[in-house]
Amino acid sequence: GLSDAQVWAANGSNEVMMQILQAFGGPGRTALSFAPTYSMYPEYARNTHTRWVQGVRREDFTVDPQHARELIAAEQPDVVFLTSPNNPTGTALDPALITEMLNLTTGIVVVDEAYAEFRRDEPPTALALLAEHPRLIVTRTMSKAFALAGARIGYAAAHEAVIDALRIVRLPYHLSAVTQATGLAALQHRDELLAKVDDLRVERDQLASWLSARGYRVADSDANFVFFGHFPDRHKVWQGLLDAGVLIRETGPDGWLRVSVGTPAEMQAFRTALQEVDPR
Numbered sequence: 001g002l003s004d005a006q007v008w009a010a011n012g013s014n015e016v017m018m019q020i021l022q023a024f025g026g027p028g029r030t031a032l033s034f035a036p037t038y039s040m041y042p043e044y045a046r047n048t049h050t051r052w053v054q055g056v057r058r059e060d061f062t063v064d065p066q067h068a069r070e071l072i073a074a075e076q077p078d079v080v081f082l083t084s085p086n087n088p089t090g091t092a093l094d095p096a097l098i099t100e101m102l103n104l105t106t107g108i109v110v111v112d113e114a115y116a117e118f119r120r121d122e123p124p125t126a127l128a129l130l131a132e133h134p135r136l137i138v139t140r141t142m143s144k145a146f147a148l149a150g151a152r153i154g155y156a157a158a159h160e161a162v163i164d165a166l167r168i169v170r171l172p173y174h175l176s177a178v179t180q181a182t183g184l185a186a187l188q189h190r191d192e193l194l195a196k197v198d199d200l201r202v203e204r205d206q207l208a209s210w211l212s213a214r215g216y217r218v219a220d221s222d223a224n225f226v227f228f229g230h231f232p233d234r235h236k237v238w239q240g241l242l243d244a245g246v247l248i249r250e251t252g253p254d255g256w257l258r259v260s261v262g263t264p265a266e267m268q269a270f271r272t273a274l275q276e277v278d279p280r
């Protein structure tokens with residue numbers, strides 16, 4: 001288990017990550033990630049005057065360990081952001097790779113687990129690595145599985161000394177009493193708030209199989225969305241779906257689209273609309 005001193009809450013995991021760069025990044029420091037990934041990381045880097053280095057992912061959106069090794073050796077990052085499951089691709093990271101990154105860097109390794117609750121049974125959460133790795137920070141949020149994005153509550157688990165460093169850069173007074181009360185209430189009603197997660201995982205896996213069976217390329221997903229392609233004109237498909245009343249995301253590398261998993265009725269509406277817009 002984690003002690004209170006190993007946990008830090010902030011206004012969304014966005015703020016946690018900004019604070020991580022305020023504490024461990026900054027002028028003369030470097031942060032690194034592997035794209036396509038969460039598009040806000042370079043923004044936090046810019047805001048904190050941290051040099052930003054973008055590695056790439058393989059065709060299947062996994063991280064190539066050899067590429068990661070070379071990039072880390074060449075760039076000597078102070079902070080590495082590893083997103084698992086990744087947004088927008090849904091890809092979970094092999095814990096062995098996370099351990100290797102920790103061993104290769106002298107800096108902080110952040111594992112952004114915003115979508116962790118939606119994972120399949122494997123791979124396990126990086127929280128299991130905390131006891132042995134004092135430079136690891138695992139971030140989570142109530143914005144996804146708890147469906148509480150508007151409450152702006154994110155949190156991190158890390159070594160006490162790392163949490164202390166975040167405390168130094170936080171704004172005075174930090175989390176409002178309302179935010180704290182909301183977070184506590186959400187935790188008290190945890191089971192109810194997370195009740196849909198299991199159904200959603202089943203729905204996600206069914207959707208991924210359906211898309212594959214129709215001949216799409218489908219990224220393996222451990223998140224609450226499925227990333228699929230490849231479209232010569234993805235905007236046309238996105239627009240066609242929207243015209244049919246189904247809004248998905250046109251995000252990430254060109255040719256791919258990201259569909260969030262909703263209720264069975266919503267997914268049926270998506271399937272019907274996609275068949276009309278992109279008959280095959």
Ligand SMILES: Cc1ncc(COP(=O)(O)O)c(C=O)c1O
Nearest residue numbers: 012013014038087114141143154
């Ligand atoms: C990978 C990832 N991390 C972090 C966040 C930020 O979440 P929040 O600041 O709402 O906790 C998001 C939101 O889209 C995300 O996709």
